[in-house]
Amino acid sequence: MHILIFGASGHVGSGLAQHLSADHRITGIVRSQPEAKTPYTPVVVPEWVERPQTVVDELGRVGTPPVDAVIAAVGGWYVDISMIARGVDSFDADYGSYLRGHFAACAVSEALAEAGGSDRIRHLTLNGVASVEPCAGSGAISVFGAAQEMLLRVAAEETDSVHYRELKVMAPIAGDDRNDLSGGVETIGLTTVAEAVIDIVSRPEDHELSTQLNV
C-alpha cells in the first residue's frame, strides 16, 4: 500500500513509519524539511492544515502513486496544571494541534478520493486513553480527543468515498519520555500499534469505526 502519514515527525508517526516501511511505501506530509534521515519519504507542505488541496497538488507534482491509506498521528502530549488554569489561549493552542489537524487530515482524504486513482481511501486516526477518561493535567487533550471520534462519525455519515476508522491506544506508547510511567504503568509497544494499524487499513470492512487497543 501507499500510506500517507500526517504527524510523521512525531513519536507515533515516525515509529509507525519505521515499522511499516519494510512492506509499504510511506510518505510523510511534514510542515518543514526534516534535518535527519527519515523512515518515510518526506513531502513538505507547510500549509496542509489551512489548505488541504495543496497536499493533492504536491503529491501530483512529485509524481507519487495513488494513495491507499491515510494515517493521522497528529497531536501531542503534556502533563501540566489544570485545564482551566492554563487558560483559553492554551485551550485554543491545543485545539490547533489536535482537532484542527485531524479535521484537515479528513479534508485531505476527501480531496484524494475526489482526485481518484485508487479504491475508497482508508483513513485511520490515532487517539488515546485521554479521549475516554478525563485526564487531569492533560484536560484539553481529553476534550479534543473525545471530539475527534465524533468528527470521524460525522465525516463517515457524509461520505461514500472514505473509510473512516479510529484506533484508540488505551495506554502510553513505549518510548515516549513525556509519559509519566511512575507506579508501574504498563505501555503498549509500537510494534503492537503498527500491527493494529495495518490490520485496520488492510480490512476496514472488518472493523467498527472505533477500535480500542488495550495492554
Ligand SMILES: NC(=O)c1ccc[n+]([C@@H]2O[C@H](COP(=O)([O-])OP(=O)(O)OC[C@H]3O[C@@H](n4cnc5c(N)ncnc54)[C@H](OP(=O)(O)O)[C@@H]3O)[C@@H](O)[C@H]2O)c1
Ligand atoms: N504518545 C503516546 O504515548 C500516545 C498514546 C496513545 C495515543 N497517542 C496518539 O497518537 C497521536 C500522535 O501522538 P504523538 O505522541 O506522536 O504526538 P507528537 O510526538 O507530539 O507528534 C505530533 C505530530 O503532530 C504534528 N502537529 C502538532 N501540532 C500540529 C499543528 N498545529 N498542525 C499540524 N500538525 C501538527 C507535529 O508535526 P510537525 O512536525 O509538523 O510539527 C508532530 O509530528 C495522537 O493522536 C495521540 O492521541 C499517543
